[in-house]
Amino acid sequence: xxxxxxxxxxxxxxxxxxxxxxxxxxxxxxxxxxxxxxxxxxxxxxxxxxxxxxxxxxxxxxxxxxxxxxxxxxxxxxxxxxxxxxxxxxxxxxxxxxxxxxxxxxxxxxxxxxxxxxxxxxxxxxxxxxxxxxxxxxxxxxxxxxxxxxxxxxxxxxxxxxxxxxxxxxxxxxxxxxxxxxxxxxxxxxxxxxxxxxxxxxxxxxxxxxxxxxxxxxxxxxxxxxxxxxxxxxxxxxxxxxxxxxxxxxxxxxxxxxxxxxxxxxxxxxxxxxxxxxxxxxxxxxxxxxxxxxxxxxxxxxxxxxxxxxxxxxxxxxxxxxxxxxxxxxxxxxxxxxxxxxxxxxxxxxxxxxxxxxxxxxxxxxxxxxxxxxxxxxxxxxxxxxxxxxxxxxxxxxxxxxxxxxxxxxxxxxxxxxxxxxxxxxxxxxxxxxxxxxxxxxxxxxxxxxxxxxxxxxxxxxxxxxxxxxxx
Ligand SMILES: C[S@@+](CC[C@H](N)C(=O)[O-])C[C@H]1O[C@@H](n2cnc3c(N)ncnc32)[C@H](O)[C@@H]1O
Numbered sequence: 001x002x003x004x005x006x007x008x009x010x011x012x013x014x015x016x017x018x019x020x021x022x023x024x025x026x027x028x029x030x031x032x033x034x035x036x037x038x039x040x041x042x043x044x045x046x047x048x049x050x051x052x053x054x055x056x057x058x059x060x061x062x063x064x065x066x067x068x069x070x071x072x073x074x075x076x077x078x079x080x081x082x083x084x085x086x087x088x089x090x091x092x093x094x095x096x097x098x099x100x101x102x103x104x105x106x107x108x109x110x111x112x113x114x115x116x117x118x119x120x121x122x123x124x125x126x127x128x129x130x131x132x133x134x135x136x137x138x139x140x141x142x143x144x145x146x147x148x149x150x151x152x153x154x155x156x157x158x159x160x161x162x163x164x165x166x167x168x169x170x171x172x173x174x175x176x177x178x179x180x181x182x183x184x185x186x187x188x189x190x191x192x193x194x195x196x197x198x199x200x201x202x203x204x205x206x207x208x209x210x211x212x213x214x215x216x217x218x219x220x221x222x223x224x225x226x227x228x229x230x231x232x233x234x235x236x237x238x239x240x241x242x243x244x245x246x247x248x249x250x251x252x253x254x255x256x257x258x259x260x261x262x263x264x265x266x267x268x269x270x271x272x273x274x275x276x277x278x279x280x281x282x283x284x285x286x287x288x289x290x291x292x293x294x295x296x297x298x299x300x301x302x303x304x305x306x307x308x309x310x311x312x313x314x315x316x317x318x319x320x321x322x323x324x325x326x327x328x329x330x331x332x333x334x335x336x337x338x339x340x341x342x343x344x345x346x347x348x349x350x351x352x353x354x355x356x357x358x359x360x361x362x363x364x365x366x367x368x369x370x371x372x373x374x375x376x377x378x379x380x381x382x383x384x385x386x387x388x389x390x391x392x393x394x395x396x397x398x399x400x401x402x403x404x405x406x407x408x409x410x411x412x413x414x415x416x417x418x419x420x421x422x423x424x425x426x427x428x429x430x431x432x433x434x435x436x437x438x439x440x441x442x443x444x445x446x447x448x449x450x451x452x453x454x455x456x457x458x459x460x461x462x463x464x465x466x467x468x469x470x471x472x
Contacts (some may be wrong), residue, residue: 002100005058007031007050007075008065009042016064016088017043018233019096021106022121026099029056054079060099063087091227093126105236105265107246124249126232127264131224134256134269137337140202147198150332153346155190157325157368158182160350168370170324171393172425177212181326184209201333204258204303213302213327214258214273223261223271231272231449232263238447239275243282252278255308257337258330273305276386276448280413281309284382285317287411287464293317294381295359297408299369299400300324300388304331308338311363318359320380322369332366339364347371355379372400375407382411387451387460390417390426398433405436412438412465415446421457429461438465 002023006013009030017024030047032038037047048056053075061080063071068087076082088095093103105124110117136143161169170178188196200209208216215223240246252275253268254260262271288294293316301307301321310319321331328347336344342363352358354365355376367374383404389397404412416429445453446460453459466472 002026002060003028003058004099005029005031005053005056005061007053007061007063007071009034009037009040009047010065012064012066012089013043015092015230015233016062016095018237019088019092020101021104021123023099023101028058031056031061050074050078059084061085062095062099064089089228093228105233105249107236107240107249124236124266127267129223129261129263130269131220131261134259134261136202136259137256138340140198143198143202143337144194146336147194147201147333149346150201150329150336151190151193151197153332153348153366154185154325154329157328157347158186160368160370161325163350164370167393167396167399168372171391171396173391174324178324178326181209185326185329201330202259204330204333205260210258210303210330213330220261229263232265232270234449235272235275236265236270238449239279242279242447247278247282251312252309255338257334258303272450276451277305278309280306280384280386281313284310284384284411284413285313285315287413288381291381291410293360295320295356295379296382296384297322297375297380299372299383299385300327301331302327302388304334304338306384306386307331307335307364311335311339311342316363318363318365320354320359320365320367320375322367322372325368328366328368335364335366350374372403372407375403377406378409380404380408382413383408384412385414385416387415389414389432390420390428392427394427394431394433397427401433401435405438408438408467410467410470412463414463414465415451415460416463418445418459418461419457429463435465437468439468440464441466 004026006016006027009032013030027045029045030042031050031053032047033050038049040047061075061084072085075085086095086098096103103126105126107122109120109122200207204210205214206217206220210216249266250268252270254262254271254274260269262269284296295318296310297320298306299322301323307319307321310317323331332346344364345362346366347368352374354374356379412435417426419428420426441464443461443463446462451458451460
Protein backbone atom coordinates (compact mmCIF):
# COMPACT_ATOMS: atom_id res chain seq x y z
CA UNK A 1 0.00 0.00 0.00
CA UNK A 2 1.29 3.47 -0.94
CA UNK A 3 2.10 5.44 2.23
CA UNK A 4 1.31 9.12 2.13
CA UNK A 5 2.51 11.82 4.45
CA UNK A 6 0.44 14.99 4.14
CA UNK A 7 1.82 18.47 4.81
CA UNK A 8 -0.95 20.69 6.12
CA UNK A 9 -3.71 19.92 8.60
CA UNK A 10 -6.31 22.39 7.39
CA UNK A 11 -8.86 22.89 4.64
CA UNK A 12 -6.51 21.68 1.90
CA UNK A 13 -6.00 18.40 3.76
CA UNK A 14 -9.76 18.02 4.07
CA UNK A 15 -10.12 18.44 0.30
CA UNK A 16 -7.35 15.85 -0.21
CA UNK A 17 -9.09 13.46 2.19
CA UNK A 18 -12.31 13.74 0.17
CA UNK A 19 -10.49 13.31 -3.13
CA UNK A 20 -8.67 10.22 -1.81
CA UNK A 21 -11.94 8.55 -0.78
CA UNK A 22 -11.22 4.91 0.12
CA UNK A 23 -7.49 5.58 -0.38
CA UNK A 24 -7.47 7.99 2.58
CA UNK A 25 -6.35 4.99 4.64
CA UNK A 26 -2.95 5.38 2.93
CA UNK A 27 -2.30 8.61 4.85
CA UNK A 28 0.11 7.89 7.71
CA UNK A 29 0.23 11.33 9.40
CA UNK A 30 -0.29 15.06 8.89
CA UNK A 31 2.57 17.51 9.23
CA UNK A 32 1.83 21.05 10.36
CA UNK A 33 3.96 24.01 11.44
CA UNK A 34 1.43 25.04 14.09
CA UNK A 35 2.60 23.71 17.49
CA UNK A 36 -0.99 23.90 18.80
CA UNK A 37 -1.92 21.07 16.44
CA UNK A 38 0.96 18.72 17.27
CA UNK A 39 -0.23 15.50 18.85
CA UNK A 40 -3.87 16.15 17.95
CA UNK A 41 -5.95 13.73 15.88
CA UNK A 42 -6.84 14.99 12.42
CA UNK A 43 -9.00 12.95 10.05
CA UNK A 44 -8.09 9.80 11.97
CA UNK A 45 -4.31 10.38 12.04
CA UNK A 46 -1.81 12.23 14.26
CA UNK A 47 -0.54 15.72 13.49
CA UNK A 48 3.24 15.84 13.79
CA UNK A 49 5.85 18.62 13.76
CA UNK A 50 7.91 19.24 10.59
CA UNK A 51 11.02 18.10 12.45
CA UNK A 52 9.40 14.65 12.90
CA UNK A 53 8.53 14.26 9.21
CA UNK A 54 11.78 12.50 8.19
CA UNK A 55 11.14 9.78 10.81
CA UNK A 56 7.67 9.04 9.43
CA UNK A 57 7.74 6.23 6.86
CA UNK A 58 6.18 7.31 3.57
CA UNK A 59 6.41 6.89 -0.20
CA UNK A 60 5.12 10.38 -1.05
CA UNK A 61 4.83 13.69 0.71
CA UNK A 62 1.70 15.48 -0.49
CA UNK A 63 1.59 19.23 0.07
CA UNK A 64 -2.02 20.09 0.89
CA UNK A 65 -1.64 23.77 1.68
CA UNK A 66 -1.12 26.94 -0.35
CA UNK A 67 2.53 27.68 0.48
CA UNK A 68 3.87 25.00 -1.89
CA UNK A 69 7.29 26.52 -2.68
CA UNK A 70 8.02 27.26 0.98
CA UNK A 71 6.96 23.80 2.17
CA UNK A 72 8.87 22.07 -0.61
CA UNK A 73 12.03 23.97 0.38
CA UNK A 74 11.61 23.08 4.03
CA UNK A 75 10.89 19.43 3.28
CA UNK A 76 14.04 19.17 1.14
CA UNK A 77 16.03 20.89 3.89
CA UNK A 78 14.73 18.21 6.28
CA UNK A 79 16.07 15.55 3.90
CA UNK A 80 12.87 14.41 2.16
CA UNK A 81 13.47 13.42 -1.48
CA UNK A 82 12.37 16.13 -3.90
CA UNK A 83 11.10 13.68 -6.52
CA UNK A 84 8.62 12.26 -3.99
CA UNK A 85 7.03 15.59 -3.12
CA UNK A 86 3.68 16.16 -4.85
CA UNK A 87 1.53 19.31 -4.56
CA UNK A 88 -2.20 18.70 -4.34
CA UNK A 89 -4.22 21.90 -4.56
CA UNK A 90 -2.94 23.28 -7.86
CA UNK A 91 -3.87 20.13 -9.81
CA UNK A 92 -5.65 17.48 -7.72
CA UNK A 93 -6.16 15.10 -10.64
CA UNK A 94 -2.44 15.15 -11.54
CA UNK A 95 -1.60 14.57 -7.86
CA UNK A 96 -3.84 11.50 -7.59
CA UNK A 97 -2.41 10.09 -10.82
CA UNK A 98 1.13 10.59 -9.52
CA UNK A 99 0.19 8.67 -6.35
CA UNK A 100 -1.10 5.87 -8.57
CA UNK A 101 -4.79 6.31 -7.74
CA UNK A 102 -7.76 6.54 -10.06
CA UNK A 103 -9.42 9.93 -10.27
CA UNK A 104 -12.86 9.14 -8.89
CA UNK A 105 -15.81 10.38 -6.93
CA UNK A 106 -16.70 8.08 -4.06
CA UNK A 107 -20.00 7.15 -2.55
CA UNK A 108 -21.00 4.39 -0.15
CA UNK A 109 -23.75 1.88 0.07
CA UNK A 110 -24.60 1.52 3.75
CA UNK A 111 -26.59 -1.23 5.40
CA UNK A 112 -27.17 -2.48 8.91
CA UNK A 113 -25.75 -5.89 9.77
CA UNK A 114 -27.03 -6.50 13.29
CA UNK A 115 -26.07 -3.34 15.15
CA UNK A 116 -23.09 -2.61 12.86
CA UNK A 117 -23.09 -0.54 9.70
CA UNK A 118 -21.57 -2.20 6.67
CA UNK A 119 -20.34 0.42 4.21
CA UNK A 120 -19.50 -0.65 0.68
CA UNK A 121 -17.55 1.98 -1.25
CA UNK A 122 -18.65 2.76 -4.80
CA UNK A 123 -16.33 4.52 -7.20
CA UNK A 124 -17.39 6.83 -10.02
CA UNK A 125 -14.55 7.44 -12.45
CA UNK A 126 -14.05 11.09 -13.35
CA UNK A 127 -13.31 11.42 -17.04
CA UNK A 128 -11.97 14.34 -18.95
CA UNK A 129 -13.32 17.85 -18.86
CA UNK A 130 -15.86 18.12 -21.63
CA UNK A 131 -15.03 21.38 -23.38
CA UNK A 132 -15.25 20.32 -26.99
CA UNK A 133 -18.51 21.15 -28.76
CA UNK A 134 -21.46 18.90 -27.97
CA UNK A 135 -23.69 18.03 -30.92
CA UNK A 136 -27.35 18.99 -30.37
CA UNK A 137 -30.13 16.42 -30.14
CA UNK A 138 -31.79 17.80 -33.25
CA UNK A 139 -29.80 19.23 -36.21
CA UNK A 140 -29.72 23.03 -36.11
CA UNK A 141 -31.61 23.43 -39.39
CA UNK A 142 -34.50 21.37 -37.99
CA UNK A 143 -34.85 23.67 -34.98
CA UNK A 144 -35.91 26.72 -36.93
CA UNK A 145 -39.69 26.24 -36.66
CA UNK A 146 -39.35 26.01 -32.88
CA UNK A 147 -37.09 29.06 -32.70
CA UNK A 148 -39.57 31.04 -34.83
CA UNK A 149 -42.27 30.25 -32.24
CA UNK A 150 -39.95 31.18 -29.36
CA UNK A 151 -39.06 34.48 -31.02
CA UNK A 152 -42.71 35.28 -31.64
CA UNK A 153 -43.51 34.63 -27.98
CA UNK A 154 -40.55 36.82 -26.97
CA UNK A 155 -41.63 39.67 -29.27
CA UNK A 156 -45.21 39.45 -27.98
CA UNK A 157 -43.94 39.64 -24.39
CA UNK A 158 -41.69 42.59 -25.21
CA UNK A 159 -44.54 44.38 -26.94
CA UNK A 160 -46.56 44.03 -23.72
CA UNK A 161 -43.90 45.61 -21.52
CA UNK A 162 -45.23 49.09 -22.37
CA UNK A 163 -48.56 48.12 -20.77
CA UNK A 164 -47.37 46.33 -17.63
CA UNK A 165 -47.15 47.82 -14.14
CA UNK A 166 -43.62 49.12 -13.39
CA UNK A 167 -43.25 46.48 -10.66
CA UNK A 168 -43.07 43.84 -13.38
CA UNK A 169 -40.31 45.55 -15.40
CA UNK A 170 -36.76 44.32 -14.78
CA UNK A 171 -35.29 45.95 -11.67
CA UNK A 172 -32.01 47.89 -11.59
CA UNK A 173 -29.68 44.87 -11.46
CA UNK A 174 -31.35 42.74 -14.10
CA UNK A 175 -32.32 45.73 -16.24
CA UNK A 176 -28.61 46.46 -16.66
CA UNK A 177 -27.63 42.83 -17.13
CA UNK A 178 -30.22 42.19 -19.82
CA UNK A 179 -29.92 45.47 -21.72
CA UNK A 180 -27.37 44.01 -24.17
CA UNK A 181 -29.41 40.86 -24.79
CA UNK A 182 -32.56 42.92 -25.39
CA UNK A 183 -30.67 45.28 -27.71
CA UNK A 184 -29.16 42.36 -29.64
CA UNK A 185 -32.54 40.65 -30.05
CA UNK A 186 -34.30 43.85 -31.06
CA UNK A 187 -31.63 44.91 -33.54
CA UNK A 188 -32.37 41.81 -35.61
CA UNK A 189 -34.70 42.09 -38.53
CA UNK A 190 -37.61 39.84 -37.39
CA UNK A 191 -37.78 38.17 -40.81
CA UNK A 192 -34.09 37.24 -40.75
CA UNK A 193 -33.69 36.70 -36.98
CA UNK A 194 -34.35 32.97 -36.78
CA UNK A 195 -30.94 31.91 -38.14
CA UNK A 196 -28.75 33.93 -35.74
CA UNK A 197 -31.04 33.27 -32.75
CA UNK A 198 -30.97 29.52 -33.45
CA UNK A 199 -27.16 29.68 -33.54
CA UNK A 200 -27.08 31.54 -30.22
CA UNK A 201 -29.52 29.20 -28.49
CA UNK A 202 -27.54 26.19 -29.70
CA UNK A 203 -24.53 27.62 -27.95
CA UNK A 204 -26.14 29.48 -25.05
CA UNK A 205 -24.10 27.73 -22.34
CA UNK A 206 -20.90 29.28 -23.72
CA UNK A 207 -22.45 32.54 -24.91
CA UNK A 208 -23.13 35.79 -23.07
CA UNK A 209 -26.84 35.25 -23.66
CA UNK A 210 -26.59 33.08 -20.50
CA UNK A 211 -24.58 35.54 -18.41
CA UNK A 212 -25.63 35.14 -14.75
CA UNK A 213 -27.92 32.19 -15.43
CA UNK A 214 -25.21 29.80 -16.67
CA UNK A 215 -22.14 31.95 -16.80
CA UNK A 216 -21.50 33.03 -20.36
CA UNK A 217 -18.20 33.28 -22.22
CA UNK A 218 -15.96 34.22 -19.27
CA UNK A 219 -17.23 31.38 -17.14
CA UNK A 220 -16.56 28.93 -19.96
CA UNK A 221 -13.01 30.28 -20.33
CA UNK A 222 -12.46 29.96 -16.58
CA UNK A 223 -13.70 26.39 -16.66
CA UNK A 224 -11.38 25.52 -19.57
CA UNK A 225 -8.39 26.87 -17.63
CA UNK A 226 -9.29 25.43 -14.21
CA UNK A 227 -7.09 22.59 -13.09
CA UNK A 228 -9.18 21.71 -10.08
CA UNK A 229 -12.92 21.55 -9.54
CA UNK A 230 -13.24 21.73 -5.75
CA UNK A 231 -17.05 21.85 -5.91
CA UNK A 232 -17.28 18.49 -7.64
CA UNK A 233 -16.44 16.04 -4.83
CA UNK A 234 -17.98 18.29 -2.19
CA UNK A 235 -21.32 18.89 -3.91
CA UNK A 236 -21.58 15.28 -5.03
CA UNK A 237 -21.25 14.16 -1.42
CA UNK A 238 -23.75 16.79 -0.21
CA UNK A 239 -26.19 15.62 -2.87
CA UNK A 240 -25.76 11.98 -1.86
CA UNK A 241 -26.42 12.81 1.78
CA UNK A 242 -29.38 15.08 0.99
CA UNK A 243 -31.56 12.53 -0.79
CA UNK A 244 -32.74 9.17 0.49
CA UNK A 245 -32.13 6.83 -1.19
CA UNK A 246 -28.97 8.42 -2.56
CA UNK A 247 -29.55 8.78 -6.29
CA UNK A 248 -27.51 7.27 -9.09
CA UNK A 249 -25.00 9.84 -10.26
CA UNK A 250 -26.17 9.54 -13.86
CA UNK A 251 -29.53 11.05 -12.84
CA UNK A 252 -27.81 14.42 -12.46
CA UNK A 253 -26.35 14.40 -15.98
CA UNK A 254 -27.06 17.31 -18.31
CA UNK A 255 -28.65 16.82 -21.73
CA UNK A 256 -26.80 17.91 -24.90
CA UNK A 257 -28.72 21.18 -25.24
CA UNK A 258 -27.13 24.61 -25.72
CA UNK A 259 -23.59 23.19 -26.11
CA UNK A 260 -23.08 22.39 -22.42
CA UNK A 261 -19.70 21.77 -20.84
CA UNK A 262 -18.64 20.15 -17.62
CA UNK A 263 -16.90 17.00 -16.52
CA UNK A 264 -17.79 13.46 -17.47
CA UNK A 265 -18.43 11.30 -14.42
CA UNK A 266 -19.71 7.76 -14.94
CA UNK A 267 -20.41 8.95 -18.49
CA UNK A 268 -22.76 11.73 -17.28
CA UNK A 269 -22.03 15.38 -18.03
CA UNK A 270 -21.92 17.24 -14.72
CA UNK A 271 -21.52 20.95 -14.06
CA UNK A 272 -22.01 23.05 -10.93
CA UNK A 273 -25.75 23.37 -11.62
CA UNK A 274 -26.34 19.63 -11.81
CA UNK A 275 -26.51 18.60 -8.16
CA UNK A 276 -28.32 21.70 -6.80
CA UNK A 277 -30.98 21.63 -9.51
CA UNK A 278 -31.52 17.89 -9.26
CA UNK A 279 -31.77 18.13 -5.47
CA UNK A 280 -34.24 21.03 -5.59
CA UNK A 281 -36.49 19.14 -7.99
CA UNK A 282 -36.38 15.90 -5.98
CA UNK A 283 -36.93 17.79 -2.73
CA UNK A 284 -39.95 19.71 -4.06
CA UNK A 285 -41.54 16.49 -5.29
CA UNK A 286 -40.79 14.86 -1.94
CA UNK A 287 -42.74 17.66 -0.21
CA UNK A 288 -45.60 17.04 -2.65
CA UNK A 289 -45.48 13.25 -2.39
CA UNK A 290 -49.22 12.92 -1.71
CA UNK A 291 -50.41 15.36 -4.41
CA UNK A 292 -51.30 13.34 -7.53
CA UNK A 293 -50.36 15.96 -10.15
CA UNK A 294 -48.91 18.97 -8.41
CA UNK A 295 -48.60 22.44 -9.93
CA UNK A 296 -45.10 23.81 -9.33
CA UNK A 297 -44.43 27.44 -10.22
CA UNK A 298 -41.04 29.11 -10.38
CA UNK A 299 -40.16 32.79 -10.43
CA UNK A 300 -36.92 33.39 -12.33
CA UNK A 301 -36.19 29.89 -13.66
CA UNK A 302 -32.92 30.90 -15.38
CA UNK A 303 -31.93 28.49 -18.14
CA UNK A 304 -34.47 25.87 -17.02
CA UNK A 305 -32.24 23.52 -15.01
CA UNK A 306 -34.66 22.99 -12.12
CA UNK A 307 -37.58 22.39 -14.51
CA UNK A 308 -35.53 19.93 -16.54
CA UNK A 309 -35.01 17.67 -13.52
CA UNK A 310 -38.55 18.23 -12.21
CA UNK A 311 -39.93 16.84 -15.46
CA UNK A 312 -37.41 14.00 -15.55
CA UNK A 313 -38.43 12.46 -12.26
CA UNK A 314 -41.22 10.43 -13.80
CA UNK A 315 -44.05 12.04 -11.79
CA UNK A 316 -46.88 13.87 -13.54
CA UNK A 317 -46.43 17.53 -12.74
CA UNK A 318 -47.45 20.87 -14.23
CA UNK A 319 -44.60 23.38 -14.19
CA UNK A 320 -44.98 27.13 -14.74
CA UNK A 321 -42.01 29.44 -15.14
CA UNK A 322 -42.39 33.22 -14.77
CA UNK A 323 -39.29 35.02 -15.97
CA UNK A 324 -38.09 38.16 -17.70
CA UNK A 325 -38.56 37.71 -21.47
CA UNK A 326 -34.80 37.71 -22.35
CA UNK A 327 -34.12 34.76 -20.07
CA UNK A 328 -37.48 33.10 -20.66
CA UNK A 329 -36.53 32.48 -24.29
CA UNK A 330 -33.57 30.41 -23.08
CA UNK A 331 -35.51 28.20 -20.66
CA UNK A 332 -38.21 27.88 -23.33
CA UNK A 333 -35.63 26.61 -25.82
CA UNK A 334 -34.07 24.27 -23.23
CA UNK A 335 -37.34 22.67 -22.17
CA UNK A 336 -38.76 22.41 -25.69
CA UNK A 337 -35.58 20.67 -26.84
CA UNK A 338 -35.52 18.39 -23.80
CA UNK A 339 -39.19 17.48 -23.91
CA UNK A 340 -40.50 17.58 -27.49
CA UNK A 341 -43.36 15.27 -26.54
CA UNK A 342 -44.62 17.22 -23.55
CA UNK A 343 -47.48 19.69 -23.83
CA UNK A 344 -45.79 23.08 -23.65
CA UNK A 345 -47.53 26.47 -23.67
CA UNK A 346 -45.68 29.60 -24.79
CA UNK A 347 -46.88 33.13 -24.14
CA UNK A 348 -49.61 34.29 -26.50
CA UNK A 349 -52.27 36.30 -24.77
CA UNK A 350 -51.75 38.72 -21.86
CA UNK A 351 -55.39 38.17 -20.82
CA UNK A 352 -55.03 34.40 -20.52
CA UNK A 353 -56.24 33.15 -17.12
CA UNK A 354 -53.82 30.69 -15.52
CA UNK A 355 -56.33 28.32 -13.99
CA UNK A 356 -56.34 24.73 -12.70
CA UNK A 357 -58.14 23.71 -15.93
CA UNK A 358 -55.24 25.10 -17.99
CA UNK A 359 -52.72 23.29 -15.80
CA UNK A 360 -54.52 20.04 -16.63
CA UNK A 361 -53.94 20.73 -20.33
CA UNK A 362 -50.20 21.49 -20.16
CA UNK A 363 -47.07 20.00 -18.59
CA UNK A 364 -44.93 23.11 -18.99
CA UNK A 365 -46.12 26.73 -19.19
CA UNK A 366 -43.54 29.39 -20.02
CA UNK A 367 -44.81 32.83 -19.11
CA UNK A 368 -43.31 36.29 -18.89
CA UNK A 369 -43.11 37.43 -15.26
CA UNK A 370 -45.96 39.95 -15.65
CA UNK A 371 -48.40 37.02 -16.00
CA UNK A 372 -48.14 36.18 -12.27
CA UNK A 373 -51.27 38.25 -11.44
CA UNK A 374 -53.18 36.10 -13.97
CA UNK A 375 -52.80 33.06 -11.68
CA UNK A 376 -56.05 31.86 -10.15
CA UNK A 377 -56.35 31.96 -6.36
CA UNK A 378 -54.94 28.87 -4.63
CA UNK A 379 -53.96 27.24 -7.92
CA UNK A 380 -50.28 26.40 -7.22
CA UNK A 381 -48.99 23.70 -4.88
CA UNK A 382 -45.44 24.94 -4.54
CA UNK A 383 -43.55 28.06 -5.53
CA UNK A 384 -39.79 28.08 -5.89
CA UNK A 385 -37.34 30.95 -6.28
CA UNK A 386 -33.58 30.42 -6.21
CA UNK A 387 -30.81 33.02 -6.34
CA UNK A 388 -33.26 35.57 -7.60
CA UNK A 389 -35.48 37.56 -5.17
CA UNK A 390 -32.35 39.04 -3.54
CA UNK A 391 -31.41 40.53 -6.92
CA UNK A 392 -34.73 42.32 -7.42
CA UNK A 393 -36.15 45.57 -6.05
CA UNK A 394 -37.70 45.16 -2.61
CA UNK A 395 -41.10 46.33 -3.89
CA UNK A 396 -40.97 43.57 -6.53
CA UNK A 397 -40.20 40.95 -3.90
CA UNK A 398 -43.12 42.27 -1.85
CA UNK A 399 -45.42 42.01 -4.87
CA UNK A 400 -44.33 38.45 -5.69
CA UNK A 401 -44.67 37.34 -2.06
CA UNK A 402 -48.18 38.83 -1.91
CA UNK A 403 -49.05 36.96 -5.11
CA UNK A 404 -47.67 33.76 -3.63
CA UNK A 405 -49.78 34.32 -0.51
CA UNK A 406 -52.82 34.60 -2.76
CA UNK A 407 -52.14 31.75 -5.19
CA UNK A 408 -50.16 29.08 -3.38
CA UNK A 409 -51.89 26.39 -1.38
CA UNK A 410 -48.93 24.55 0.16
CA UNK A 411 -45.22 25.47 0.07
CA UNK A 412 -42.80 28.24 -0.80
CA UNK A 413 -39.18 27.15 -1.10
CA UNK A 414 -36.57 29.83 -1.75
CA UNK A 415 -32.83 30.26 -1.62
CA UNK A 416 -31.68 33.83 -1.27
CA UNK A 417 -28.79 35.83 0.12
CA UNK A 418 -27.93 35.77 3.82
CA UNK A 419 -26.19 39.13 3.53
CA UNK A 420 -25.45 41.66 0.84
CA UNK A 421 -21.95 42.16 -0.50
CA UNK A 422 -20.63 45.70 -0.13
CA UNK A 423 -21.49 47.89 -3.13
CA UNK A 424 -24.22 45.53 -4.36
CA UNK A 425 -27.78 46.75 -4.39
CA UNK A 426 -29.80 43.78 -3.27
CA UNK A 427 -31.73 42.43 -0.30
CA UNK A 428 -30.98 39.65 2.15
CA UNK A 429 -33.84 37.23 2.70
CA UNK A 430 -34.13 38.32 6.34
CA UNK A 431 -35.52 41.72 5.27
CA UNK A 432 -38.12 40.32 2.84
CA UNK A 433 -41.69 41.21 3.76
CA UNK A 434 -43.82 38.46 5.35
CA UNK A 435 -45.68 36.15 2.99
CA UNK A 436 -49.39 36.53 3.73
CA UNK A 437 -50.88 33.33 5.16
CA UNK A 438 -47.54 31.52 5.35
CA UNK A 439 -45.24 30.57 8.21
CA UNK A 440 -41.58 29.60 8.11
CA UNK A 441 -40.98 25.89 8.59
CA UNK A 442 -37.21 25.83 8.33
CA UNK A 443 -34.23 27.92 7.34
CA UNK A 444 -30.64 26.76 6.97
CA UNK A 445 -27.42 27.83 5.34
CA UNK A 446 -27.05 26.61 1.77
CA UNK A 447 -25.50 23.19 1.45
CA UNK A 448 -23.68 23.88 -1.85
CA UNK A 449 -20.04 24.91 -2.11
CA UNK A 450 -19.98 28.43 -3.50
CA UNK A 451 -23.28 29.33 -1.85
CA UNK A 452 -22.47 28.10 1.66
CA UNK A 453 -21.16 29.73 4.82
CA UNK A 454 -17.57 29.69 3.52
CA UNK A 455 -18.47 31.52 0.32
CA UNK A 456 -17.29 35.05 0.95
CA UNK A 457 -20.16 37.46 0.18
CA UNK A 458 -22.24 34.73 -1.45
CA UNK A 459 -23.80 32.85 1.41
CA UNK A 460 -27.37 31.83 0.72
CA UNK A 461 -30.12 30.57 3.00
CA UNK A 462 -32.56 27.78 2.15
CA UNK A 463 -36.04 28.78 3.31
CA UNK A 464 -39.08 26.55 3.46
CA UNK A 465 -42.44 28.15 4.23
CA UNK A 466 -45.79 26.46 4.49
CA UNK A 467 -49.34 27.73 4.20
CA UNK A 468 -50.85 28.28 7.62
CA UNK A 469 -53.27 25.53 8.54
CA UNK A 470 -51.88 22.99 6.08
CA UNK A 471 -51.90 19.60 7.78
CA UNK A 472 -48.31 18.27 7.76
C1 LIG B 1 -29.24 34.36 -10.92
S1 LIG B 1 -30.57 33.86 -11.93
C2 LIG B 1 -31.06 32.37 -11.10
C3 LIG B 1 -31.69 31.42 -12.03
C4 LIG B 1 -32.17 30.12 -11.40
N1 LIG B 1 -33.25 30.35 -10.48
C5 LIG B 1 -31.02 29.41 -10.71
O1 LIG B 1 -31.04 29.27 -9.49
O2 LIG B 1 -30.11 28.95 -11.41
C6 LIG B 1 -31.87 34.99 -11.52
C7 LIG B 1 -33.16 34.77 -12.28
O3 LIG B 1 -34.14 35.69 -11.80
C8 LIG B 1 -34.79 36.27 -12.91
N2 LIG B 1 -35.33 37.58 -12.56
C9 LIG B 1 -34.67 38.72 -12.29
N3 LIG B 1 -35.53 39.73 -12.03
C10 LIG B 1 -36.77 39.21 -12.17
C11 LIG B 1 -38.09 39.74 -12.02
N4 LIG B 1 -38.29 41.01 -11.71
N5 LIG B 1 -39.12 38.91 -12.20
C12 LIG B 1 -38.95 37.60 -12.51
N6 LIG B 1 -37.72 37.05 -12.66
C13 LIG B 1 -36.66 37.85 -12.49
C14 LIG B 1 -33.69 36.35 -13.96
O4 LIG B 1 -34.23 36.55 -15.26
C15 LIG B 1 -33.03 34.99 -13.77
O5 LIG B 1 -33.72 33.99 -14.46
